[in-house]
Amino acid sequence: MFTLLIVGCGLLGLIVGSFLNVVIYRMPLHMSIVSPRSSCPTCHTPILERDNVPVLSWLLLRGKCRTCRNPISGRYPLVELLCGGLFAGVAAREGFNWEVPALLIFVASLLALSSIDLEKLILPKSIVYTTLVLLIAALVLDAGITGQWHRLLVAGLCAAGWFIAFFGLNFVSPRYLGFGDVRLSLVLGLALGWLGIRYVILGFFAANLIGAITGITLIAMKKMSRDQPIPFGVFLSLGAAVAIYAGPELLIPFQRFS
Numbered sequence: 001m002f003t004l005l006i007v008g009c010g011l012l013g014l015i016v017g018s019f020l021n022v023v024i025y026r027m028p029l030h031m032s033i034v035s036p037r038s039s040c041p042t043c044h045t046p047i048l049e050r051d052n053v054p055v056l057s058w059l060l061l062r063g064k065c066r067t068c069r070n071p072i073s074g075r076y077p078l079v080e081l082l083c084g085g086l087f088a089g090v091a092a093r094e095g096f097n098w099e100v101p102a103l104l105i106f107v108a109s110l111l112a113l114s115s116i117d118l119e120k121l122i123l124p125k126s127i128v129y130t131t132l133v134l135l136i137a138a139l140v141l142d143a144g145i146t147g148q149w150h151r152l153l154v155a156g157l158c159a160a161g162w163f164i165a166f167f168g169l170n171f172v173s174p175r176y177l178g179f180g181d182v183r184l185s186l187v188l189g190l191a192l193g194w195l196g197i198r199y200v201i202l203g204f205f206a207a208n209l210i211g212a213i214t215g216i217t218l219i220a221m222k223k224m225s226r227d228q229p230i231p232f233g234v235f236l237s238l239g240a241a242v243a244i245y246a247g248p249e250l251l252i253p254f255q256r257f258s
């Protein structure tokens with residue numbers, strides 16, 4: 001049954017990843033994610049159902065549109081595979097647990113936001129706020145079923161704490177931290193706060209460490225300048241991923257302080 005859970009969540013992730021590709025492409029353009037149906041961005045021919053199977057269709061078409069034969073970005077199967085892997089990883093980590101739906105919502109949203117931030121340097125507030133609402137609903141459901149209302153309180157306090165800290169950083173230096181990151185801090189604080197305060201600290205530390213190493217490396221390689229803006233939402237997402245998938249092992253030395 002445990003294996004079926006992992007496989008099932010992985011397959012669900014592939015399907016969700018296909019939907020995320022629509023979100024990633026359309027949201028920055030302020031287009032509806034519901035209609036019209038997906039089409040080739042070059043020739044605008046609607047994509048057939050048989051060509052809309054996650055990963056497999058891209059491979060069978062050899063990464064090209066069936067009609068105009070123009071290349072289809074490799075980002076599409078990559079997002080689908082990443083989402084499938086993230087979903088399977090959550091299932092493997094959590095097992096049959098009521099917090100799984102909340103974590104699936106969380107990692108899927110972070111994947112979409114990171115992809116958009118990496119390409120456009122924006123974090124659409126509609127995605128952030130929708131994620132926040134869905135996450136609250138999932139955690140309230142979890143707390144209601146398990147009776148762990150204290151965890152929901154801690155999660156809420158962590159979300160408020162991160163928001164205040166990020167709001168202060170944005171006020172002092174908006175060039176360093178955009179307000180999109182301030183909004184995202186609510187989601188990060190809530191999700192990681194549900195897991196525990198130590199996870200919030202780990203996520204924040206990992207995000208800054210990864211961001212610093214990446215920035216220093218790119219500057220040293222002359223791939224970017226010191227004044228160039230960075231997609232900090234990507235690093236916040238990576239930090240959160242470290243906390244979720246590696247947190248229990250990394251935090252073992254600090255268990256006595258919990």
